[in-house]
Each structure stands twice: as C-alpha cells, then as structure tokens.
Amino acid sequence: MNNIPEIEIRNLSVTFNMYDRGLRQKNIKVISNLCLKAEKGEVLAVVGSSGSGKSLLAHAIMGILPKNAVVTGSMKYKGLDITEKRIKDIRGKEICLIPQSVSYLDPLMKVGNQVMIKNNKSCFEKMRKAFRRYDLCENSEKLYPFQYSGGMARRALISTAEQTEPSVIIADEPTPGLDRKMAYRTLKYFRDFADRGKAVIMITHDIDIAVEYADKISVFYGGTTLETTRAENFIKGEKYLYHPYTKALYNALPQNGFKAVKGFQPSPYEVSEGCIYFDRCDKRQEKCRGNIPVSVFDNGSCFVRCIYGHSV
Amino acid sequence: MGIQCKNITFGYSKDNILFENISFSVDYGERVGIVAKSGFGKSTLAKIIAGYEKPIYGEITVDGKPVSKKGYNPIQLIYQHPEKAINPMWRMEKVLLEGNVLNDYIIENLGIKREWLKRYSTELSGGELQRFSVARALCENTKFIIADEITTMLDAVTQSQIWHFLISECEKRNIGMIIVTHNMYLAEKICTRIINLEDMTFE
Numbered sequence: 001m002n003n004i005p006e007i008e009i010r011n012l013s014v015t016f017n018m019y020d021r022g023l024r025q026k027n028i029k030v031i032s033n034l035c036l037k038a039e040k041g042e043v044l045a046v047v048g049s050s051g052s053g054k055s056l057l058a059h060a061i062m063g064i065l066p067k068n069a070v071v072t073g074s075m076k077y078k079g080l081d082i083t084e085k086r087i088k089d090i091r092g093k094e095i096c097l098i099p100q101s102v103s104y105l106d107p108l109m110k111v112g113n114q115v116m117i118k119n120n121k122s123c124f125e126k127m128r129k130a131f132r133r134y135d136l137c138e139n140s141e142k143l144y145p146f147q148y149s150g151g152m153a154r155r156a157l158i159s160t161a162e163q164t165e166p167s168v169i170i171a172d173e174p175t176p177g178l179d180r181k182m183a184y185r186t187l188k189y190f191r192d193f194a195d196r197g198k199a200v201i202m203i204t205h206d207i208d209i210a211v212e213y214a215d216k217i218s219v220f221y222g223g224t225t226l227e228t229t230r231a232e233n234f235i236k237g238e239k240y241l242y243h244p245y246t247k248a249l250y251n252a253l254p255q256n257g258f259k260a261v262k263g264f265q266p267s268p269y270e271v272s273e274g275c276i277y278f279d280r281c282d283k284r285q286e287k288c289r290g291n292i293p294v295s296v297f298d299n300g301s302c303f304v305r306c307i308y309g310h311s312v
Numbered sequence: 313m314g315i316q317c318k319n320i321t322f323g324y325s326k327d328n329i330l331f332e333n334i335s336f337s338v339d340y341g342e343r344v345g346i347v348a349k350s351g352f353g354k355s356t357l358a359k360i361i362a363g364y365e366k367p368i369y370g371e372i373t374v375d376g377k378p379v380s381k382k383g384y385n386p387i388q389l390i391y392q393h394p395e396k397a398i399n400p401m402w403r404m405e406k407v408l409l410e411g412n413v414l415n416d417y418i419i420e421n422l423g424i425k426r427e428w429l430k431r432y433s434t435e436l437s438g439g440e441l442q443r444f445s446v447a448r449a450l451c452e453n454t455k456f457i458i459a460d461e462i463t464t465m466l467d468a469v470t471q472s473q474i475w476h477f478l479i480s481e482c483e484k485r486n487i488g489m490i491i492v493t494h495n496m497y498l499a500e501k502i503c504t505r506i507i508n509l510e511d512m513t514f515e
Contacts, residue, residue, distance in 0.1 A: 049467045051437025135351075147324065150392060150461075151350030176464040177392070179350040179494050205467055208497065252468035254501035260472035264423055264440075 004079040006168050006199035007038040007061065007095075012073035014053070014060055014223075027070075028268045031056055031223040034073070035294075035303070038168065038199040043190055045210035045231065046203045047249065048220030049265045054203045055100055057220075058170045062097050063087035077168070096161045100172035100203070102153035105145040111156050112141025117163050130159035133189070134182065150177035158186055169193060170201045175209060187213040207253060211235055216302070219246045222265050222276035227304040242304040244281045275306070283308065313375040314339035314488050315361065315387065315456055320370035322356055330356060334370070336507055338456065343479070343489040345503035347496075348510050354492045355392065357509070358460045361490065362389035374455065388449035392461040394441035398433040404444055405429040411448035418447050421477050439470045446478055457482065458490045463498075475502055 014031040031053040038044050046054050059065050061075060063084055075082040077095065091097070106114050115130070116123040131141060134155035145153060154177050161169050169190065175183040183206070190200045191213050204210050210217055211234045218228040226243045233240035234250060241247050251259040263280040274289035275281070281288070288307055295309035296302070304310050316337045323329035330353040338344045348354050359365040361372055363379055371378060374386055391397040398407055408414040408429070419426075422443045433441055442462060449457055459478070463471035479502060482489055493499050499506055 047467070050439035050465065050470060052467075149351045149353070149355065155350075173465065177350060177461065177494075179348075180496070182350050183494070205465060205471075206495075207468060208495075249468045252472040254472075254495070254497040258472050258475075258501055260476050261469055262423075262473075264425070264470075 005037045005039045005076075006078060007036070007201065008074075008076045008079075009034060009036040009057075009061075010074045011035065012057070012060065012071070012075060014056055014065065015070045015072075016066075017068045017070060029223070030268045031060070033224050034220075035225055036201075036218055036228070037301075038201050039301075040197050040199055041194055042215040043194045043200040043202060043213055045214035045217045046201060046220060047205065047207055047210060047217055048226075049222070049245075050205070051265060052220040053223040054220050055172050058097060058172050058201070058203060061087075061170060062091050062095065064097075093164055094166050095168045095170065096164065096166040098157050098161050098169065098171040098174055102145070102148075102150055102157065102177075105148075105153055105156065107145050109144070110142050111145060111148065111153075115156060115159050115163065123163065126163050127159065130162040131156075133162075134159060134185065151179070151182065154178055155182065155186075158189075162189070166198070168199045168201070170203075172203045173205065174202065175204060175206050183209055207234060207249065219243065219249065221245050223268065224276060225305070226277065227306075228302050229304075230298060230302060242308070242310045243277075243306050244283055245277045246304075248280075314342070315490075316373045316376075317361060318371050318373075320357065320360060320367045320372070322353060322360060322365070322367045326368075329368075331509065334509060334512055336512070338488045338490055340455070340488045341483065341486045343482070343491060343502060343504045345499040345506040346490060346492045347494075347499065347506060347508045350494075352509060354509065355460050358389055358458045358490070358492055362387050362458055364389065384451065384453045386453060386455035387458065388451070388454045388456070389458045389460065390442075390445050390449050390462045392464065394438060394445045395433060397445055398441060400433050402432070403429070404431055404433065404436070407433075407444055408447055411451045413447050413450055418450060422447050423473060439466045442466060442470075442474065446474055450481060452485075454485075454487060456488045456490070458492070460492045461494070464494070471498075 012031055012034040016028045016030060018026055018028060020026045060071055112127060116127045136155055158174055174186055187209055194200050211231050214231045216228055217231050219226050227246045238247050238250050241250055248261045251257050261280055275292050278284050278288050292305050292307060294303050294305050297310045314337055318335050320334040321332045346354055356365060360367050363385060405414060424443050428436060463474055491503055
C-alpha cells in the first residue's frame with residue numbers, strides 16, 4: 001500500500017479574466033486557497049453553499065474550464081501533476097466526470113446511443129446493464145433527452161460512468177430529482193466503487209446522503225474549503241463540527257432545527273482579506289480579518305480554517 | 313374550496329400513459345406535500361395544475377371554476393431549475409417587475425441584494441436566482457403556489473432561508489401550497505399533509 005492520494009489539490013486558485021466596460025479587463029477570483037484530497041477507497045463528499053465554486057473545482061480537475069480562466073496552485077493525480085496534456089489522455093478513461101446539469105445530454109441524439117462509448121456489442125451490453133440497474137427500461141434507450149424526466153436524465157448521466165473502469169469518479173450533484181431509492185442505489189454504486197480501491201469525489205447538497213455513504217465531508221464556502229471532517233461527525237452532532245459555517249449547515253437541516261443564518265455568501269467581486277465567513281459569523285473577532293490559520297486534526301486527514309481551530 | 317384536481321390522466325400518447333385518475337384537493341392555507349418515485353410524473357402534474365400542460369382527461373378547478381386563460385394565473389409554479397425559468401435577456405429587475413413584486417419588503421426578506429437587480433440571470437448563482445423565482449411568484453393576486461423541488465439544488469442554509477420566508481408569507485396571505493420534494497425530513501417539517509401519488513393511481 002502506498003499512501004499517495006488519487007487526487008491531491010493544494011492551494012488551488014481559479015481566476016476569470018473578464019472584460020468590464022469597453023476594453024478594460026478585470027480579474028475575478030472565484031476559487032482561492034482550495035485544498036482537497038481524494039484517497040483510495042474513500043468517498044469524499046463536497047458540500048457547501050451554492051455558487052461556492054464546487055462545480056468549477058470539478059471542471060478545473062477535468063481541464064474543461066473556459067479559456068479565460070487562469071488556474072494556479074497544484075493538482076496531482078497519483079502523485080504526478082495534472083497538466084493540460086496529461087488530462088486529455090486520462091479524462092473519460094481514468095477520471096470520469098458525471099456532470100451536474102441534465103442539459104449535458106445531446107438533445108439530438110437518442111439517450112441510449114450517447115451513453116455507449118463505441119457502437120459495438122459489448123458497449124451495448126454495458127449500457128443496457130447500467131440502464132437496468134437504474135430502472136431505465138429498454139424503451140427509454142430510444143428516447144431523446146426532452147422525453148426524459150429530470151430524474152431519468154440524471155440516471156442516464158450516472159450510467160455513463162459505468163461504461164469504463166476509471167480510478168476516480170467526480171460526480172457533480174448526482175442526486176437531485178432522484179427519489180430516495182434511486183439516490184441510495186447510486187450512492188451504493190459509488191460506495192462499492194470506492195471499496196474496490198478507487199476514489200470518488202461527490203459534489204452534493206444532500207448532507208443526509210453524504211453522511212450515510214461518504215467517509216469524509218469537505219465544506220466549501222465562497223470559493224475555498226473551510227473544513228474537512230469525518231462524515232460521522234455530522235451524525236455525532238454540532239460540537240464535533242468546528243467551523244461556524246459547518247455548524248450553521250448542520251443546524252439548517254430540517255431534522256436539526258431548520259435554523260436559517262441571515263445573510264449570504266460574498267460575491268467574488270467583493271472578497272477581501274481574512275475569513276470569508278466573517279460577515280455572517282457570530283463568533284467573529286478583529287483578528288479574523290487577518291490571516292486565518294489552518295489547524296489539522298485526525299492524523300492529518302482533516303482540517304479546519306478558523307482562528308478557533310479544532311478546540312471549540 | 314381551493315384547488316380541485318379530478319381524475320387527471322396524462323401521457324405523451326394513448327399507449328404511453330404516464331399516470332391515471334389522480335384526484336386530490338388543496339385548500340387555502342394548506343401545505344400539501346406530493347411524494348412519488350422519480351419519473352412518476354410529479355413535475356408534469358405540477359405543470360398540468362399550473363395550466364402549462366393539458367391532461368388527456370380530467371379537470372382542474374379553483375373555487376369550483378376552471379382557471380381562466382386570461383389575466384394573471386392564480387396558481388404560480390416555482391420551477392426546479394431557476395436558470396430555465398428566467399428570461400436570460402432580461403435584467404433581474406425586469407423579472408421582478410413581471411411579477412409586480414419590485415418592493416423593498418420582498419427584496420429584503422428574501423435576501424436579494426440591490427446590485428443583483430442590474431444583472432442578467434447568467435451572472436447569478438442558482439441560489440441567488442431561486443430567490444428571484446420565489447419573489448416573482450408572490451404577486452398579490454397569487455392564490456396558490458406549486459413548489460416543484462425548489463430547494464434541492466441549494467445548500468441547507470439557503471434552503472432554510474427561502475422556506476422560512478415562503479411559509480411565513482403564505483400563512484399571512486392564506487396561500488395554499490403544493491410542495492413536490494424527495495426530502496422526507498423537509499416534507500415532514502413544512503407540510504401540513506402529505507399525499508403519495510403511487511398509492512392513488514391503483515385505487
């Protein structure tokens with residue numbers, strides 16, 4: 001056993017270079033100082049505020065960001081840097097992305113045909129097997145995406161990841177529109193996949209599901225990771241979660257009080273120095289405006305980015 | 313009286329029936345959760361009730377009368393994907409004007425920032441857009457709101473914010489709600505009654 005994580009991301013920043021008025025350009029930093037590790041045999045759930053850059057992270061790894069994006073920091077796959085050239089060789093083969101929007105399906109192609117990688121018998125069998133697993137009947141292979149419901153399209157997208165045998169699956173919100181049974185079946189597939197020594201990065205809003213199937217949960221806010229913690233800490237309760245935003249997420253769940261913290265995530269236009277959660281935090285201090293230390297716990301596999309560290 | 317759905321049957325062709333004989337009613341001030349498995353046709357049913365899709369058979373009435381095609385639709389549908397329900401060529405303030413809700417009370421309580429009003433829909437995130445969809449549905453002539461998975465793509469904090477405001481408004485104005493969701497915890501927390509459509513068709 002070597003301990004090199006399948007995917008390791010350190011201090012990733014993504015900046016968009018945009019035209020403002022006329023020919024004046026401006027830079028918008030949408031991801032900053034992001035750190036993340038996907039280990040073999042683990043499902044890592046990425047949760048957090050919408051618009052916090054979760055999908056951009058997936059796109060950054062896959063090398064499919066728009067041309068005006070500038071990426072800095074380090075991204076490694078099996079210990080080696082993910083370069084533009086390398087990702088072209090491995091994406092779709094060793095790293096698979098299940099995209100978020102159901103509009104990623106080609107509207108002019110029958111769904112069964114677009115899930116198959118090649119038009120031959122074994123690919124057809126694989127497609128049919130995956131469709132059967134997700135209760136898509138043989139009729140639905142011949143339908144076009146507009147005839148699909150949101151949940152059916154989602155299941156077709158998930159089937160695409162079963163067409164090859166990758167070592168990493170990045171699933172961008174795989175469960176919205178799916179009923180519990182289907183969602184659990186999908187998650188079970190990810191779990192089995194990870195248990196075979198592969199890695200899964202699952203971007204989701206569904207904390208309930210993440211808690212049941214993931215090993216670790218990484219909490220995103222405003223383009224950065226605030227905390228990575230063991231999934232069971234979300235069951236154990238609020239005091240095992242350290243960052244105030246993680247606690248707020250926990251308390252906002254319908255079964256945990258349904259509390260709503262006021263305010264919203266700062267937009268990339270107005271990000272300043274210091275803690276990104278400053279405006280909404282009820283425990284903020286003057287020193288939160290400065291550099292925020294990262295404190296590591298659980299043998300280095302988890303961390304929190306907060307001046308209170310993991311002692312509160 | 314409220315909304316009455318009688319024997320709603322829908323399919324894309326005669327030999328491909330999606331669901332049959334769905335009947336239920338929703339009164340003013342009620343919050344009815346609609347549950348069924350994925351692909352059952354919940355979103356289609358929501359569109360039928362809001363008048364955007366015609367059933368093969370069956371009728372929808374509000375206070376005993378069919379809904380008039382003219383004028384403001386008293387049944388407002390809030391869609392699962394806000395990015396598909398908002399005109400990308402309009403600035404957000406025009407979107408709010410469309411629902412006649414460009415007022416401080418709604419803007420402030422839904423946490424809409426002033427500067428967002430000058431932007432286009434592609435320049436806002438899903439959570440930010442969904443606040444506009446909710447605002448737009450809250451015109452004073454609205455009698456019923458259908459919420460079709462309106463918070464599944466949002467984080468828990470935003471979800472809670474939006475529901476708190478929507479529920480308090482509906483209670484205040486006695487608006488009836490139909491809530492489509494897969495999250496049973498959420499349904500149990502916010503609904504006054506839950507209907508499982510799968511039990512209904514086989515009656």
